[in-house]
Amino acid sequence: MVQAINDALAHEMRRDDRVVVLGEDVGRVGGVFRVTQGLWEEFGDERVVDTPLSEGGIVGAAIGMALYGLVPIPEIQFADFIYPAFDQIVSELAKLRWRSGGEYPAKVVIRAPVGGGIRGGLYHSQSPEALFIHVAGLKVVCPSSPYDAKGLLLASIRDPDPVLFFEPKRIYRAAKGEVPDGEYTLPLGVAAVVRPGRHVTVIAWGAMLYEAIAAADQASQSGVECEVIDLRTLWPVDIETIVASVKKTGRVIVVHEAPKTCGFGAELVALVNEKAFFCLEAPPARVCGFDTPFPYALEMEYLPLARRILPAIIETAGI
Amino acid sequence: MVQAINDALAHEMRRDDRVVVLGEDVGRVGGVFRVTQGLWEEFGDERVVDTPLSEGGIVGAAIGMALYGLVPIPEIQFADFIYPAFDQIVSELAKLRWRSGGEYPAKVVIRAPVGGGIRGGLYHSQSPEALFIHVAGLKVVCPSSPYDAKGLLLASIRDPDPVLFFEPKRIYRAAKGEVPDGEYTLPLGVAAVVRPGRHVTVIAWGAMLYEAIAAADQASQSGVECEVIDLRTLWPVDIETIVASVKKTGRVIVVHEAPKTCGFGAELVALVNEKAFFCLEAPPARVCGFDTPFPYALEMEYLPLARRILPAIIETAGI
Amino acid sequence: MLISRVPMPSAAWPGPPQVGALREDGTVDPARAEGIPDELAVALYEQMVLSRETDAHLVALQRQGRITHHASAAGEEAAIVGAAAGVRDEDWMFLASREFAAALWRGMPLGALVHHALGTARGPGRGRDTYAPPFWKPARVVSASPLSATQIPHAAGVAWSARARREDVAALVFFGEGATSSADFHAGLNFAGVTRAPLIAVCRNNGWATSLPSDRQTASDGFAVKAVAYGVRAVRVDGGDVIAVLAVVREARARAAAGEGCTLIEAVVPPRPDSGDVSSSPADPIARMRRHLEGRGLWSDDRDARLRDEVHADVRRAIAEADAEPSSPTPDFTDDVYASLPWHLREQRQAMAPRDPAAGG
Amino acid sequence: MLISRVPMPSAAWPGPPQVGALREDGTVDPARAEGIPDELAVALYEQMVLSRETDAHLVALQRQGRITHHASAAGEEAAIVGAAAGVRDEDWMFLASREFAAALWRGMPLGALVHHALGTARGPGRGRDTYAPPFWKPARVVSASPLSATQIPHAAGVAWSARARREDVAALVFFGEGATSSADFHAGLNFAGVTRAPLIAVCRNNGWATSLPSDRQTASDGFAVKAVAYGVRAVRVDGGDVIAVLAVVREARARAAAGEGCTLIEAVVPPRPDSGDVSSSPADPIARMRRHLEGRGLWSDDRDARLRDEVHADVRRAIAEADAEPSSPTPDFTDDVYASLPWHLREQRQAMAPRDPAAGG
Numbered sequence A, B: 001m002v003q004a005i006n007d008a009l010a011h012e013m014r015r016d017d018r019v020v021v022l023g024e025d026v027g028r029v030g031g032v033f034r035v036t037q038g039l040w041e042e043f044g045d046e047r048v049v050d051t052p053l054s055e056g057g058i059v060g061a062a063i064g065m066a067l068y069g070l071v072p073i074p075e076i077q078f079a080d081f082i083y084p085a086f087d088q089i090v091s092e093l094a095k096l097r098w099r100s101g102g103e104y105p106a107k108v109v110i111r112a113p114v115g116g117g118i119r120g121g122l123y124h125s126q127s128p129e130a131l132f133i134h135v136a137g138l139k140v141v142c143p144s145s146p147y148d149a150k151g152l153l154l155a156s157i158r159d160p161d162p163v164l165f166f167e168p169k170r171i172y173r174a175a176k177g178e179v180p181d182g183e184y185t186l187p188l189g190v191a192a193v194v195r196p197g198r199h200v201t202v203i204a205w206g207a208m209l210y211e212a213i214a215a216a217d218q219a220s221q222s223g224v225e226c227e228v229i230d231l232r233t234l235w236p237v238d239i240e241t242i243v244a245s246v247k248k249t250g251r252v253i254v255v256h257e258a259p260k261t262c263g264f265g266a267e268l269v270a271l272v273n274e275k276a277f278f279c280l281e282a283p284p285a286r287v288c289g290f291d292t293p294f295p296y297a298l299e300m301e302y303l304p305l306a307r308r309i310l311p312a313i314i315e316t317a318g319i
Numbered sequence C, D: 001m002l003i004s005r006v007p008m009p010s011a012a013w014p015g016p017p018q019v020g021a022l023r024e025d026g027t028v029d030p031a032r033a034e035g036i037p038d039e040l041a042v043a044l045y046e047q048m049v050l051s052r053e054t055d056a057h058l059v060a061l062q063r064q065g066r067i068t069h070h071a072s073a074a075g076e077e078a079a080i081v082g083a084a085a086g087v088r089d090e091d092w093m094f095l096a097s098r099e100f101a102a103a104l105w106r107g108m109p110l111g112a113l114v115h116h117a118l119g120t121a122r123g124p125g126r127g128r129d130t131y132a133p134p135f136w137k138p139a140r141v142v143s144a145s146p147l148s149a150t151q152i153p154h155a156a157g158v159a160w161s162a163r164a165r166r167e168d169v170a171a172l173v174f175f176g177e178g179a180t181s182s183a184d185f186h187a188g189l190n191f192a193g194v195t196r197a198p199l200i201a202v203c204r205n206n207g208w209a210t211s212l213p214s215d216r217q218t219a220s221d222g223f224a225v226k227a228v229a230y231g232v233r234a235v236r237v238d239g240g241d242v243i244a245v246l247a248v249v250r251e252a253r254a255r256a257a258a259g260e261g262c263t264l265i266e267a268v269v270p271p272r273p274d275s276g277d278v279s280s281s282p283a284d285p286i287a288r289m290r291r292h293l294e295g296r297g298l299w300s301d302d303r304d305a306r307l308r309d310e311v312h313a314d315v316r317r318a319i320a321e322a323d324a325e326p327s328s329p330t331p332d333f334t335d336d337v338y339a340s341l342p343w344h345l346r347e348q349r350q351a352m353a354p355r356d357p358a359a360g361g
């Protein structure tokens, strides 16, 4: 996935000289996870900018660049470090188009690695997507495969709205797959049914998609066929795909790494209630991170791995 | 309510000389809404501290004060201005007890006016409670009456955990009611059934409680008797009171000012699903702010007023 | 103490001396400035008067409860108009709460400001917010949110972009001295410093952040000196002296063009007289400029009366027009959240359609 | 340009001169410092050696993948140990990522550090996080989150509290030069400045923030000079000179006691030799202090070998002990989120109970 994202950035920077990458250590060393490796060599200091240590400054300056007409793609080293930029994202970036009556949109794509599974501990493992989904004016994307990562990133860069592009670091190198060299985009707002099934709908994204699939595979040994949906775009979410699936299965489970309470799973459950309540045959379930900070030593207890998803599937299936 | 909060602060500052109030303009002028009026005169410069313009500094310094053994009560002038302090709240305040294995809890009560209804416009009307409920380690309180405000604030100050105390500014002066002079606390985590009913449960808090009650009163003319619950403490929420009510009514509506998507309403709907799914007779409904920034000229369109709650009650009641 | 006599440098770093141009008697210090052409001198004065008059009306509307908030620029006109006049047409301007006159200087019609303040659908912000002055895109004027200082990194980003693109364009950003305590001042100035961005940062030091006096905002000697922390140029100027402000901003603009990067300018606004009424003070920036114009033979009581009548009429007309506008525009606030309406906002919009006459509901 | 010759103050504000004490030949500059008693001199040296040795082992554990991250203090021992030794026992200490030796100086056992690094249940953080050094409450040592600079306002808050309470207690806070760009450095120093809080802020300028050289972190002349923006005292000290660091921190502490408030100290860490191996450089702070001890007749090759053997054995023993600890403690991570377990965490804890052997599941 690292390579696919790097591809997408390089491709877009070649195609459009307004595209600029900025952040801490994105230049010569190519970022903590080497996602921007080689870009500095190819595009130089003024399009691949190593910044001072200030996430607020990075996003704030990116907004200015966007106003000027550039297409800035700031990197936040870990999503856990996005909070110093929270005000600029929430109060400024998300609201500029609206406040200015459409005159001053600020097109920025913020990239940040999310999630656990690399023994990063408390401050290198968080998944803050729900905080941004709650804020009107932002789009939120989270790919689960190299192919999707490239296609979704190209789409995110070309989309007129600000996008938070969360990269699941657990599968930065683990997730493999063919990635075409050339240009392609995957539309934002369109989920993928990655495993068809008729008993239980399992909604996941990012690194947890693989856990959902693994649990679904195991459940099928008990005769429960899960339909697994990879959201890809978290917001605006592909409600049609979700509702169509739940209408078929009558049962739904949402899986995410973030703490359960007020996580995006809550919204998905509430939406399913609103759109498909009378089709529901069992209580929608959530298999999520705990309502605690992210523990270093016990991250495999914390994450909603297949071994925690499977019992939820069995229980939801009601067998 | 302004007077009740002022009372609580003065009472606690007299009782316990570790209690310190700090923030922008909290001193001589007594705060934007005059909530801290008179405290500076009584307690002086070192316990009622006018700070420089930096919310991050205010909360960060309050954390240090708490570590030292004081009980700081920072004021953020408007909840809309809490985002520059977001990192200190989310990454530091919420996690200190946990990270330090219980050794360094930081007891801070952050007070901030929330909500619309005073023609404050986009940046003086927001209700960010869901963002903090998602973060483990924080408690979130929002009173709806002067009596509750005093009792809940005293309880919040004495509670060992950090509390976000959101004050609904629309009813700062509108909400009236007897407030005893002396000392009393209302336990955190306990909701109030402010209107009993058997057809539909309506959950609300803060300024919207009155809209919920008004809608309930109107609905009763159509024969629908709503049970209205005032949450008072948003997190940890009083799940028992909610579940007991929904088990009785089978129908539930959540009302809040914040944008609907990923708002606290979503969590409440999801919780009701988990705890009382088989009692539900109609889809749980949410009557919320729109998924837009808060509009100045159209705030009465934006707010979930009784006129928007009533149709939801009627629809949910299924009559 | 075991070890001593390690020399400890002093904490007292004085800020730069204050630059002025206009003297008490209305003449311009020739050592300081060579003067400005007649038309410009008159235009600066007229613009300051327009600002003062507009202020008076908007403050009155606020007192009447017709608008929630208006941040008056009374007494600060020289800092605002002088700075706006010191940059070039192609430059960007980022406003804080009080700088509507800078936008007027750049050609924003008075009507746009008044529509905005009253929250009508025809204001540039379409009634969505009214706090700061409106956006005015035709002249690259960007408004700030009320969150103090957030506009500073935006301005730094614009300035940095211009430099990276090798375009001779600068960004002028305004803020109050209180805003210097914020995270975004720090980030914005530091980014401008390291990128040598053509940023002209004008800090209006009016002595107060709401109730906090400026010497409790920070322990530094004034605010210009904070430039030291960012390796950018520091200037302190008499903010009641429109010619001096114009001069230092022009100089900063020229340095920006020469690739010398950012300048932080502290415009020290004269303290309000005890009466509170700025116009009654001889330090009033408008009175000072008028003495100058009179000294140059460019102004008379008669002309002044005419100007004030005109301006008064203009402001009243603008308000009357905006007043005629329905105060509640069509419920379009679901627009412009995104470039196009996503499904959830379409649903939410439909749900309120019955209240929308345009939808025929 | 119509107006010119408005004098524009220069952008070049030099930082304070760098203070040193130890000379090349190991003697102490008498003009700079009067010297320190033998025991303290030896203790400083021993502590630096312990730090270096501990580092080597933790770096090795990281290379083996046994711990995720260790921020080495190699080459920075003088800045860290000197500062820790410069304050008093009753003072608070706020650490950033590299300052475990400051906690060891204050009496934290080596075992606590190693348990913490390995994430065992017996570490002060109970395996919850391992990035920064652990908290050590018995000595008022507070650890920072990895978010750079967040600890600075905490330290300012502690210092302010002490002053408000009229208690002669100071706060010492460490951070890297990269952290000075952050919001919290700005807020923390400014709050300390306006409240004249007894804060001693030690900025280790090791030349780099990961890959960013310090001259691209900011355009100011070094980092001490940033004190100017906050009206606090600025000191630049040779960060490879443990005696000089101790001296300037003591001086800052004395000034804090005298009510003179905060000092920002930039400890300039000597650049790493090209080989990357600090010990091979004559500028190595440990080598420099050893020359000093030898010159005073306090040290010999023999004693050095003994010390290194001891320290080596200590570190290995601590690691062996921590290794014996089960690496996954009981799932107690639902504790301490709140002072007591709320209903939702009780439910969540119960849901995982079957995996908890203590629960007998």
Ligand SMILES: Cc1ncc(C[n+]2csc(CCOP(=O)(O)OP(=O)(O)O)c2C)c(N)n1
Pocket: B024, B053, B055, B077, B081, B084, C098, C146, C147, C148, C175, C176, C177, C178, C179, C180, C204, C206, C208, C209, C210
């Ligand atoms: C982040 C933030 N916190 C608090 C406020 C509330 N507030 C409005 S104006 C003001 C004082 C601003 O002072 P200054 O920057 O000197 O500007 P002035 O009003 O004097 O022009 C404050 C604190 C705000 N606008 N933004």
Ligand SMILES: Cc1ncc(C[n+]2csc(CCOP(=O)(O)OP(=O)(O)O)c2C)c(N)n1
Pocket: A024, A053, A055, A077, A081, A084, D098, D146, D147, D148, D175, D176, D177, D178, D179, D180, D204, D206, D208, D209, D210
């Ligand atoms: C808010 C935040 N952003 C990014 C990082 C990632 N990061 C870790 S160390 C580091 C460089 C720190 O440099 P400096 O402050 O000079 O400390 P040093 O490592 O040199 O001691 C960065 C950017 C972080 N820890 N915190």
Ligand SMILES: [Mg+2]
Pocket: C176, C177, C178, C204, C205, C206, C207, C208, C209, C210
């Ligand atoms: Mg001011």
Ligand SMILES: [Mg+2]
Pocket: D176, D177, D178, D204, D205, D206, D207, D208, D209, D210
């Ligand atoms: Mg460094």
